[in-house]
Amino acid sequence: MRPDIVIPVREGDRNPELRYALRAIAAHVPHRQVWIAGHIPPWVRDVGHVPNRQTATKYENSRSNWKAAVDHAEVSDDFLIFNDDFFAMRRVQRVPPMHRGLLADVERHFLRRVRAGRYLMGMRQTADLLADLGVERPLSYELHVPMLLNKARYLEVWEVANRIQYPHSRTLYGNYWKLGGTQIADPKVLTRGSGYPKGESWLSTMPETFERGQVGAYIRRTFPRPGPYETGRR
Template structure:
């Protein structure tokens, strides 16, 4: 089977050091064909495919637009890995495993006390939509790890959920496609301290990457520039 592409929505930002190091980890540890940057392309970035999008909506609307644009682009591979620009693959993978976070109802309880209202509302609306379609206890795929995607299935999911202002597209796609997979805890690091996963996947908040021990760990492990970076830039 051919290697998948990588699709990564990128917001408008000045430098994006997280993306720089994420690319280094993907280059070292994932089999893939091409990298597609959808949205904004940083000035230092080279040797990638670029699908520009107009980012006038919320961050949720912008990323959904980016994923739709990738799925509708004829040159993007039928199979791709859906990334964020702060997903780090720390250990070699022969192929990306299918991973989920457990039932949405359990994830909802975790977020009820701390998530912003838009995100939590989107989680509940996506869950209710899936229940209405006959999926009584859907799984959450809202992990900060790469998600293997089939273009046709993701387009179907986006169309099914297009009326939701904050659609949880990974969860909607994963459930409708019957992905299954293995349950893990989320790997997002929110703090500057020393406690974080030393497994195959990491993700960071901007401050944790810039000023925390997890960011230092990632930068030390992947200190060599990749071929996606302009010469002389680190």
Template sequence: MEALDLVVPVREGPSNQQLRYALRSWEENLPHRHVWIVGYKPAWLNGVNFIPTRQTGTKYANTTHAMRLACEHPEISETFLYANDDMFVMERLDEMPVLHRGPLREAESYYAGRASGSYLRGMRETRDLLVDDGYPDPLSYELHVPLQITDLFGLASGDLG
């Protein structure tokens, strides 16, 4: 398999030590083609591709915007790894496995007893969207690990306008 690009949304702020350590871990242990920083690039960071964005919304709105920009960017591989700046890969991998935590209904049940508000509502809306799209029992990919993303919706080609 060809090495994938690694896309990382980064919040504004001059110091981001976790990003520094994450980059080191990916360089050592996670094969990838290019690193793409979306959002803010600390002054100390060199040797990466950068898509600057204004971050005026909530962290969820900002990361959703970053994901859309990554999918629309013509130079980012059609399939890429999406990671946060605090995800570390501690052992050498040949490629990042696609990991999940089981059926979304189980994750929703877990959070129904512990959370409310927009987080749980978003989880339920996501489940409903996936069920409506023909996935009767979708899986939950809500793990804090790099996630393989494929442009299934044609964002890169502009099909959704």
């Protein structure tokens, strides 16, 4: 059976990235049902809704949305977790495990950019937890691409993740279940003047790079027509 797709969505009805993410899914990603966890804008149609109040921090809301999807009886046992700024640029028959390399190398990369913050703290907490679990040389799965989750497996990881304050859910899940996978560069385009990888299956954006960057213009050119998951309302 084709997996469902779950997209956690923040509060706010203006979400052009979500509109184009849905167009890309309809065009390029085989699936059974699309679900939105959290806030569903009024212009979205023909998707399932996993209600979940968005009352905490961005980080906490995201994790809560994952758990709400796992707990929802109608979401398929295996589902693809997306973000609302993931764009499938080519047809994919399946989404295999993907990682960005050794977690220790990713931490060193972030240390060159930032010395503190919740994200880096969570990375270190996650690395320490995996070490306690006996995982040697863990991989980082914190990529801006979809990940296939299994409900029962995720619930086991959820319990483990509650031992720390800021768990990196993707990295915990991938290492706990020894997913392995293919190493790729993160397809997130961070700055407006940046180019973007051409010919790749996945792209991801920031609000600035989507609305005013080269990559956003490319995505809009690729999916110019409304898809089945949107009304004409803007």
